[in-house]
Amino acid sequence: MKRSREINSLISIGIVGLIILFGAPLSLDLFSVISLTTAISLAILALSLGLIWGFGGILCFGQTAFFGIGGYAYAIAALNFGGSTGAIIAAVLVAAAAAAILGYFMFYGRLSDVYLAVITLTVTLILYSVIRRTSGPEYKIGIAKLGGFNGINVPPINYPWDATQFLYPEHVFYVAMVALLLAYFLCVWLTKSHFGRVCVSIRENEVRTELLGYDIRFYKLCMFTVGGAIAGLGGIMFANSIGRITPDVFNLYNAALAIIWVIIGGRGTLIGPVFGALILFYLTSFLGRQAVVNINLFLGLVLIVFVLVVPKxxxxxxxxxxxxxxxxxxxxxxxxxxxxxxxxxxxxxxxxx
Amino acid sequence: MDLFAALALQIIYGIANLVLISIGLAVIFGMMRVINLAHGEFLMLGGYTVIVATNNGVNIWIAMFIFAPLIVGIIGLIVEWCLIRFLYGRMVDTLLATWGLSLFFIGLITTIFGAQTATTISPPFGAITIGDYSSSGYELFLIFIAILAVALVYLLFRYTKLGLVARGTMQGADMAASLGVSTQRVYSTTFGIGAALSGLAGGLLAPITGVLPTIGAIYIGKAFITVISGGTAILAGTASASILLGAVNGIVAFVVGPTMGEVALLLLAIVLLRLMPQGITGRFFKRSL
CATH class of the missing domain: 1.20.5 (Single alpha-helices involved in coiled-coils or other helix-helix interfaces)
Known part of the structure; x- marks a missing residue:
């Protein structure tokens, strides 16, 4: 009964995803498609946090760090390689490597959830202040200038191995949506696999899982690395939809947003964070246009109310x-x-x- | 020699700065195990209190030493009463709720005062000279205040009835309650004291840093890193972590540049926590306060 319902809901999510994939560019104007692309890239970030927090029990307050690192790595690699195919692969690998290195220190140091949250948040904030100060011409990697708080102009995605054929914004949408669907079903598969079930049991009881013979540090590290790679993928899509990547991706506001998406959508589900990101993206851009309520004020209240009243x-x-x-x-x-x-x-x- | 003295002063000031921004957090986190992510905003509110008060003609010393701790302490009590009270023992939820609170304060202050720096005030001391180098007299004053604050907190928790009851409650709330202590009141008082210390620090730093609604983000990372690296003994931990991190930050900042100083501080803290997951006082000075 439960299993068939799960399969049904997965099939319906897939169908809705395909409808959006093919329907949105036909029915929406260009501006809406571009902003939907941005929303989707944020949804990928939310998905990655939903995976590691909801299924691995890893409370990472700085998931935006890997999102931003992915975006920056893509921009730098695309400028240096002169094409996007290798740059996408490189950026995902760089984001995963960053997560693996940070994860090694945290999990093998056996930091508990709250300490881990603070460390990841601090890493993000330090990245923010470091990259903001790289405005001088001496700060460059290859030919890509880091550009301080103005950020880097991101070259658009091109057809695989053909750097002369750039994708138009409406085509970038297809790439982002396919990336979201792939990432989603990868996460679903991962959580259903043996690996995913071990991670859930670590979330439920670390000591018991360890006594059953699993190296919880290693499992957590793997989960965190996968999360970092997916967040990096989101960062690549984000950089492409905006056309620019700035240090603002690392700031406190965005770090908080990622957490709020997951809280609102629901911990322990994968579709919840995606919904949370989409709802909040449109809600905040609506409120931003209205300019009646300060967005921080609104988000703060939403977070407090959800923690106290709707914690699920x-x-x-x-x-x-x-x-x-x-x-x-x-x-x-x-x-x-x-x-x-x-x-x-x-x-x-x-x-x- | 003059260079050395000036550099030493700068490093000691860096340490004092870390002590000031993290002592309020150390009291709240170290004593109550409540992670207050709105700590940066308490500092920010202290800064705004001083600026608003001095602009309305209050003497700057009264604004710093009375208004800022008092008002932020009261805000802390209100926060404890409305929010934290429901979340004791639920560490992750506290973390999230106080983050919401932090965003709420940022939004509130932006709505009232605007997103830009409010009118700044100048430090009430002139410069002092060491040979060819000059340094701010106010920084010297802050070093003195940081030492004073640590001593005050030590005396408060070591030698007063309130401190004894508070330490007892933190070690065993049930036992304290059965001995007739109102643990609820102890929690709110401790939270209030922590908030007041944060307000004081924020007010003292306002002339140097200026105030912005988002200035808390600058403090929060450093304050948490210091307190967590310090470990369970709040004062010895905060002091030793401040000295270690502040010194490394100062030296690297002098040799390479201020940004790299912050990076070095963070990297050192991460490596430190890998080696000593319980913080410095998990291994050394275990029995101190």
Whole structure:
């Protein structure tokens, strides 16, 4: 029963994804498509955090670090290589390597969740202040100038191994959406695999898992590295949709946003964070246009309210609500049927449900 | 020689700066195990209090030493009463809720005062000269205040009834409660003291750094790194971590540049936590406060 529902929901997510993939560029104007591309790149970031936090129990406050590193690595590599094919691969690898190095120190130092959160946040903030100060012409990697807080202009993605054929923004959308779908189903596969189940058991009880013979440090490190790679992929898409990557990706506001997406969407699900990112992206850009409420004020209140009142997040709460209504309706229906048959075993039916 | 003296003064000031920005956090985190991510915003509020008060004609000393700790301490009590109280023992949720609080304060202050630097105030001391080099007299003053603050917190928690009750509550809340201590009141008082210390530090640093709604982000990383590297003993830990990190930061900043100083501080802290996951006082000075 539960398994078939999972498969059904995965199939429907896939279908909705394909509809958006092919439908959005046909029905929306160019500007909306570009902003949807940005939203999707952020959703990939949310997905990566949802994976490592929801399924690995790794509370990373600085997931934007790998997102930004991915974006920067892509920009630098694309400028130096003169094409985007190798640059994409290189950027994902760089982001994964950054996560692996940081993860080694944290997990093999056995830092607990809260310490880990603070360390990752600090890494992000330090990256922010370091890259902001690289405005001089002496700060460059190959031919790519880091450009301080103005950032780097990002060359657009081109057709594989053909650097003369650039993709138009509407085509970048296809790439980003396919990347999101691939990343999503990769995460689903990962969480269903043996590896993913070990990670969930680490999240539930570290000591017990370790006593069962698993090296929890290694599993956490692998999970964190995969998360870093996916976040890096999101960063590449983000840099392409905006056309520029600036140190602002590393600032406190964005680090907080990533956490808020996951909290709102729901920890322990993969689709929840994606929804959270999409909802909040459109909500904040709407509020930004209105200029009535300060966005920080609004986000702060949202975060506090969700932690205190809806700690599970929207998607799990909705699923729970749906189940309860459904079971109530089924109970009512079977109760009627029972009454018609002249029996009154309502109590027992309820217990069975 | 003059260069050496000036450099030494600069490094000691760097250490004092770390002590000042992290002592309020050390009290709240070290005593209560409450991670207060709005710590940077408490410092920011202290800064704004001083600026607003002096612009309204209050003497700068009164603004710094009375208004800033008092007002931020009261804000701390309100925060504890409205938010933290519900979240004791739920460390991750506290972390998230205080982050929400941090964004809320940033938004609130931006709405009231605007996103730009408010009117700045000048430090109440002139420059002092060491041979060919000149240094700010105010920095010397801050070094003195940092030492004073550490001594004050030590005396408070070591030799007063309040400190004894607070330490007892932190070690065993149930036991303290069964001996007739109102643990709820101890928690809120400790949180208030931590907030007041943060407000004081924020007010003292305002003339040097200026104030911005987002200035908390500059402090928060360094403060947390210092407190976590320090470990469980709040004062000895904060002091020793400040000395180690501040010295490395100062030396690297002098040799390579200020940005690299911050990077060195962070890298050292990460390596330190790899070697000593319980912080410095997890291995040395275990029995100190």
């Amino acid at each position: 997040g929207i998607v799990p709460s909705l699923v729970e609500l749906w189940d309860r209504r459904k079971s109530r309706r089924m109970t009512a229906r079977s109760a009627r049927r029972m009454r018609r048959r002249g029996r009154s075993r309502v109590k027992e039916v309820q217990v069975e449900d």
